[in-house]
Amino acid sequence: MFGGVPQEVLMAFYTTLAIALNAGAPLMQCLTAYQEQNDNKPFEVVLLSVIKDVGSGKPFSEALAKFPKVFPNDFQSLVAAGEISGQMDTLLVEYVEFAEGQAKLQSKFKGAMAYPAVMALVAVGVTIMLTQVIFPKFILSLNLKEENMPAITLYVSKFSNFCADNYIAIFVAFVISAVTFFYVTQRTEKGADAWDAVLFNSPVIGDLLKKYYVSRMVHTLASQLKGGVPGMQALQICKNSITNRQFNKLIVDIMESIKGGGSYTDGLRKNTHIIPPIVILMFTIGEETGSMETVLDKIGSYYDDQVAVAVDAVIGLIEPLMIVVMGGIVTTLALSMFLPMFDMGKNIG
Template sequence: MARFKYKGRNRQGIVTGKINANSRREAMEKVNYEGVRIIDIEEIPESFLTKDISLGGSVKLHHIVVFLRQFSTLLKAGVTVVEAIRILSAQTDSKMLSKVLKQVEGELREGQPLSDAFGKHPKIFDSLFINLVKAGEISGTLDETLERLGEHYEKQHRTRQKVISALSYPLVVGCIALGVVTFLLIAVVPTFVSMFDGVGGELPGITKFVLNVSNFAKDFWYIIFLFIILFILGILALNKNKKTKYYMDLIVLKIPVIGMIMQKAIIARMTRTLSSMLASSVPILQALSLVEKVVGNNVMADVIRNSRVSLEEGKSLAGPIEQHWAFPPLVSQMIVIGEESGSLDEMLAKVADFYEHEVDAATDRMKALLEPLMIVVLAGLVGIIVTAIVIPMFEIFDNIQNY
């Protein structure tokens, strides 16, 4: 947002002042609204002291959902688009979203379409958002489109949170187990080494093994740490490369249990997105091209691309989907029914509902199975270390008593 200084005249005489606005035109409108007739107005050059400071450009999906629902409600109540944006920019809890909406308001007052104004902020509003808003503008059903878009993001957010929660649980417990085991190996086990050395005698095999692991962890901890860092950086590098990204996505889908959950979540996202776009009158080829970019998995993106090519050649959309192992028969069968009945958006929405429920059930089952399993693994690791320490101690006590 820019800052302007102005000189004008009101009933009291000549006045001067400063005002914040997204554009010169908006600044003039604000000054005129205050009852000042402008004589001169100019933008103040931006300096370090006047520049807006922003920590990151992300907006939580929750804030976007609330914004869309409120925007739709205001439009249905007869509020103009510009006025609705102005109201919501002051009402939202997100400072970043508020700042962006003020810029959108200024662009709307300069005569730009709403979709173009949103399109200037791709870090906040994705391509799906912009395309659906544009479709709503063209069809004259912007309020309904915004409401549908809000429902889409809300369901997508709920499914994503379920998957993240399910995958983060074993990761957190695993980190805790690693921390406990590391502490025992580095801080506890070495204190018993001198005791065992002083007594002499042959140590049990399990004790020798734990002592060797403890010595390695204590002497070469930096190598272990470096290996973990390099491993993470290697995974990130492979994931950024287009060729290796395909195989990384393939491996994810093949992982037992986790791959099944990811597969269902991706199908739910794909069918929900395609259903929302078709219901908003977006051409199906354009919708498929967009879904291919947002599906988030290159293996399934290739299938969608093949389906789009199949449709361009006059064949069925369901053909390539039916032939691929990543898509269960239900998906292709529902698409066939939708194509034949002319209700493809409704059939896709039903598929999305089904797989969203499947993700919920699968994540709950996974948590129920993993909780006791992780406890057993953690108890087993700690038990091995404790056993390796306790057995020689019993032998020491026996020697002392015999002596």
């Protein structure tokens, strides 16, 4: 969501605008035609304001700038560059390709990040159902006393009773822990740096994070440079579009290096813990040959494929782990119920 406007609505707007302008239609006519077919109420307000401003003679980029939460900085900067160069139609076509690629990349990344959380919720849900619903009824039906229970049955029984007696305290403790964790890792600089270090140094997740943010950075930078946006402004847009602190620091290092008369590569070399050597080499080649946009596109395409591979690796690692965890839970509960039945059978025999 961008300022209450779904991403798919914005993508439809970008695509329609790019096609219409590329076909030679006037901007005002394109905006009016799209507004007439639009059925998203939050975006309707935005469109009417943009149409009013453009109709009164204001630049399209100035009309968009009123809605920074709806239109991302990279889109606004390309529109402004297109107005100056007279190539807005071409730049918008390229932006649509860029935005579609980024949407697919983000979808893969979010899917990989959400998968462990979903599996954990399933494990917790199954555990609660078995220990709080099925197991207590089973124990009650057998009329078992604690002194007659096998060790594993006694352990599960005590765990079940503890959860049932203290579920409010457990829930409150969980909420407090979650809020504290979020605050420390997202709102404090030291906590965020420590959490980033843990994530980036983890065997599989760290590899995925590095590849994902490298891909986002180079794609955004390439898109801006090809649109004629000045280098420092393009880097600032990259910084604003990437929320990760480690990569924000990387981009700041590049900007400071360029301000001091250095190069992109000088800034990258300060962050070798998150930037692979091949990326530094490719940036060096791009600077030396003057073909930075082409090199960035190639890096981005390569890392798009690498992100897909890394996502599969994350899922491939988590699936067997979850099978082991779920198998352990089910096996423990099954033994806790079957062992008393075996003991009763022996006693009857």
